[in-house]
Each structure stands twice: as structure tokens, then as C-alpha cells.
Amino acid sequence: MARVYNFSAGPAMLPEPVLRRARDEMLEWHASGMCVAEMSHRGQDFMSIAAQAEADLRELLGIPSNYQVLFLQGGASTQFTAVPMNLLRGAASADYLNTGSWSKKAIAEARRYAEVRVAATTETERFTRAPAQTELSLDPAAAYVHYTPNETIEGVEFSYVPETGDRPLVADMSSTILSRPIEVSRFGLIYAGAQKNIGPAGLTIIIVREDLLGDAMAVTPTMLDYQVQAKNDSMYNTPPTYAWYLAGLVFEWLKGLGGLAGMAEINARKAQRLYHAIDRSSFYHNPVALDSRSWMNVPFTLADAALDETFLKEAKAARLTTLKGHRSVGGMRASLYNAMPEEGVEALVDFMSEFERRYG
Numbered sequence: 001m002a003r004v005y006n007f008s009a010g011p012a013m014l015p016e017p018v019l020r021r022a023r024d025e026m027l028e029w030h031a032s033g034m035c036v037a038e039m040s041h042r043g044q045d046f047m048s049i050a051a052q053a054e055a056d057l058r059e060l061l062g063i064p065s066n067y068q069v070l071f072l073q074g075g076a077s078t079q080f081t082a083v084p085m086n087l088l089r090g091a092a093s094a095d096y097l098n099t100g101s102w103s104k105k106a107i108a109e110a111r112r113y114a115e116v117r118v119a120a121t122t123e124t125e126r127f128t129r130a131p132a133q134t135e136l137s138l139d140p141a142a143a144y145v146h147y148t149p150n151e152t153i154e155g156v157e158f159s160y161v162p163e164t165g166d167r168p169l170v171a172d173m174s175s176t177i178l179s180r181p182i183e184v185s186r187f188g189l190i191y192a193g194a195q196k197n198i199g200p201a202g203l204t205i206i207i208v209r210e211d212l213l214g215d216a217m218a219v220t221p222t223m224l225d226y227q228v229q230a231k232n233d234s235m236y237n238t239p240p241t242y243a244w245y246l247a248g249l250v251f252e253w254l255k256g257l258g259g260l261a262g263m264a265e266i267n268a269r270k271a272q273r274l275y276h277a278i279d280r281s282s283f284y285h286n287p288v289a290l291d292s293r294s295w296m297n298v299p300f301t302l303a304d305a306a307l308d309e310t311f312l313k314e315a316k317a318a319r320l321t322t323l324k325g326h327r328s329v330g331g332m333r334a335s336l337y338n339a340m341p342e343e344g345v346e347a348l349v350d351f352m353s354e355f356e357r358r359y360g
């Protein structure tokens, strides 16, 4: 076996102890006589797995009891639809911050159901920074304020949680959830596709304040109605059982590392190590403003784009994979989610320095 350091933006690496545990439990989970993927979602065994995963997630994030946690399918992109359908609650408009490729997609989808006011945008600066609180022009009549705390493609992360008064704050946390502690009570709704920092693709987690439920648009598909899903413990239909189980193993792993405070220290070190390597060289470049640099996704370019292919080929030979930047940004992108070990970042930095020595 020869596992690589996989810098993919998603689906991304999973912690090796989690994969080993899943392997050990593959043919038979505890004394159930079967694999988790074969279990009835309404049976006692799976119900206990599901409940434990939710309890561990609540503990990790400190989720207050007046929030529901949903384990759904459809990815974060389905939430681009579900959010306006559930949260407009009779209002005509919602405020969106336009800070990168994912917020643009969320805005385009919300426009099908609501009048979207763009309360701040950094598009003319090619999304190289997060706007400051003072730049947000929020509408008192907005049903909610939506933003993307970490723009996965541009590598731009908010260093603060926007203050929105009594308008519920909605956050697409797909690529930053569980990377550090957050104060859940600052948010009306948090959603995240699992395949970056939670588990395998196919699972989407929604954390929603209870008072926001129960007023979905009449045409809302049953499956997208948070109230229905909450009332049915995310089991209105068959939930993504195996992904839910693997996510539970990831939560357990995180608890073992000291929870999110411990994880945050490791993540800060990993990001600093790579940004430092980029900044001290004139061969590599990251375009993002210092106070907006993502801990999770680090895009960088080479001084000569003609070397990109060689860089990727040699990196792969050195067991450092999936470093190609998103096609809309070009260059490279190293994603450093929780499951990327510090040794992986160390290996990347060493490779980059050696590559620069030879080609720079």
C-alpha cells in the first residue's frame, strides 16, 4: 500500500485512522452481523450510530439545544435552493455577499426565488479579499444574509463573522466547517457538503435555528423542507447511511485530537508553513490579501506558467497529488483540510523549494 498526500479540494483526504476503523468494521459492525451500508436506517444499530454522530458533532461545535442538526443528501448546491425556499418566510428579498465562485452560484440560484441584493462584492478585485464589516450595506428588510466564510476556489476566508443585527446569518461552511471553533449562536443556519472536512460525498449537514423552521414556500419540495426533515430526524426517506457513519468516525477522531481548539492550532501551523514558503520566494505567488487568506485552500502560481505541467508531474512522482488549481483561477491549489497531516505540508514545502532551486 502506498497512500499519497492528496491536496484535492474535494472529495478530499480522510483521516487514516478513520479509514482503518471503517476497514475493520466493514464486514461486520460490532456484533451486528453486517456492514453499516447493509443496515436498515430504522433499526436500532443504525439509529445508535446516527445519534452518536449527532451528539459528537453537537459537542465539537458546541451547538445550542435550540438548533436542529440535519443529515441530508444533495450537496451544498442543493442548499442554494433550499435556503431561499425555507428562509424567505414571506419576505421579497435576501442579502448576499459576493466574494467568489461559490457565493456567485448561491446568488444565481437564489435569484430564481427571491430578489437578491448584493450587500458587498469584491468581484472587481477578482475576489482576492474578504470585504470588511464596514463595507457591508445590509437591508433591514432582508429575510437573511448569506455569505461564504471560505471561498474554496479563490482561497479567500473571512477572518470575522459578519454582524447582521436581527437578520439571520446563513453560512455556506462547506470548506471550513470543523477547521476551528465557531460560535454557532451567531448563525441562523449553517450548511456544508461533507466531502471537504466532514466525510465522504453524499452527505450534507445543516445546522438551523428552530425558530426559522415551519414557514417554507408552499411549492417547496417535501425533501427540501427543513421542518419536515427535522420532524423526521433526517429520515423522511433513506438517509446517506454509510456517509453518516463515516462522518461519525471523523467526529470521534476529532474529539480524540482535543476537539476543534486542538485542530485549529494544527491547521494554523499548516497554513502558516505553506504561506511562509510562498511569501519568502519570488518564484511562487499567492494573490490573496494577508487578512483574508484561507487556512484550508491555498492557491498559488509559479513565476512561469509554462512550468505548471512539469510541477504537477514531478509533484505526483513525489506522491503529492491533485495540486492543479481550479480552471477558473489557474496555477496550483493545495487544500489543507483537517485530514491533511502536517508531514504532508512539510513534504509539499520541501518539494516546492527543490523545484524552485532547479527551475527558478
Ligand SMILES: *Cc1c(COP(=O)(O)O)cnc(C)c1O
Residues within 6 Å of the ligand: 010, 074, 075, 076, 077, 078, 102, 148, 150, 151, 152, 172, 173, 174, 175, 193, 194, 196
Ligand atoms: C464544494 C463547495 C460547494 C459545492 O458542494 P457540493 O456538495 O458539490 O454541492 C459549495 N460551496 C462551497 C463553499 C464549496 O466548497
